[in-house]
Amino acid sequence: MAKTAIEFIHVHKTFPGSGVEAAKDVNLRIEEGSIVTVLGTSGSGKTTLLKLINRIYDCTQGRVEYFGKDVATLPVVALRRQIGYVIQQSGLFPHWTVERNIATLPHILKWDKGRIDKRVDELMALVRLDPECRMRSVRKLSGGQQQRVGLARALAVNPSVILMDEPFGAIDAITREELQDELLALQTRLKITIVFVTHSIREALKLGHKIVVMDKGEIRQADTAYNILLKPANEFVRRFVSSDDFYEALRALRVSECMDDLGRAGGDPRSSAPKIDRDATMGDALQTLIRSGQSRLMVIDAEGGPVGELTFDSYRGVAARSEKDCGTA
């Protein structure tokens, strides 16, 4: 089992004066190197959950642990510098250039100029920002580019965790997809832990290794996309994520979750069956399957070794389950 990066232990949060519980007995373990998406409507407490991690809010009861240490006992400024933070409005400093924004923390930590320059180069390449906009004012960038700068700023001093609060919420659909794909690729490369708050079901399912569905301060279910979609823990989750569109579900499900594991027979690497990556979505796999004209796909891992197979029956399974669930409505 992977190390625990963040753990909520019986966390309650009530804002003084309101009496509303923004977090109600929250228990959640976030594994190091994973992406956890927190999904909910506005007012569900999802942003509160995020802000309890870097102590913008403090728990009323219970505790949040950061790599085994209660965050309340850690010096708050030092803690925040280890935790990247990206928000919807980007929160960039409008009077600074792209470079200066990215180098906010290195400057404060008094890195020497050469090291800062080098780091800014790396980060701009990492988030795919055009080197030409380095000296430009951040006000002149598009929303998508601003979010790239925001992400680069959050990554500047190699944080172990990044918190993202609806970072792509105000961005057009095409750019959003692009940013999501790049975030996934980046996370795979850096193995960084990401807690990502969103109200978009599709985004939550696409990005999260684990999806936390929040409602009225409570976690209704914290599980994989597969289980959230096909085995909703309760009526709330079922209604929340229920999608009439079967294909929508296929975009969120990964091949590895729906494939048949290789039996004793094992896979023949020389098989002529077309190959599909285990991390591909079921939607992509379906396209591959139909185009190939064959009846099965060989599922391979990152090294190209066979790990399972996918047939039309696998899809029938998914359809049957989602129909069954819809049928109970």
Add this chain to the structure above:
Amino acid sequence: MIRYMTKHYDKLLGLLAEHMWMSAAAVGIAFAIAFAAAMLMYRRKEFALPVNVLCNTVYAIPTLALFSILIPITGLGKTTAIVTMVLYNQFILTKSICSAFETIDQSVLEAADAIGLDGWQTYCSVKAPLALPLMLNGVKLALSSTVAGATLAALIGAGGLGELIFNGLSMKNYNQVAWGVVLSSLCAFAANHVMQWMEDRALDRIQG
């Protein structure tokens, strides 16, 4: 008029300088006090209303009335003149400094806090530069109204360009009056322009 100048240029320059430093001192002191007051209002909202009421009240007192309230305390001369101008300026300056800080985009401050800037770092590298243009705008207004108002200081023997105007009027020396009017207007005009330039520069920096 030209003859008057060639004959009295030393006196004109002396009064001009006096006028300028009196106004500058008044605005400088006023800014320091208003800044402290505005920071208090910005941090503790409960102070905002009483401070505003006080500033409005003082601003509503006519200049000559304020002089006569102050003369028994601070006597005739520059002190009273400067104190009066400082008091009037609180009205403009507390408001503009306060709104300069209040209009900073909350998401920027939230981000600064969340990524680990401490209070002082946020203040120096984010709040102050972002608030600067509006603060300078306040100083500009304060300075031009002070330069104009400072002519009245001559009434209580505090000197400045008002002396040319009031003495000239009583001695029917209209050349002298004209120089008083021209110089004080030029002075206000120049102050306004210098401040406008500074404000534009500050605005350029944050809006680039």
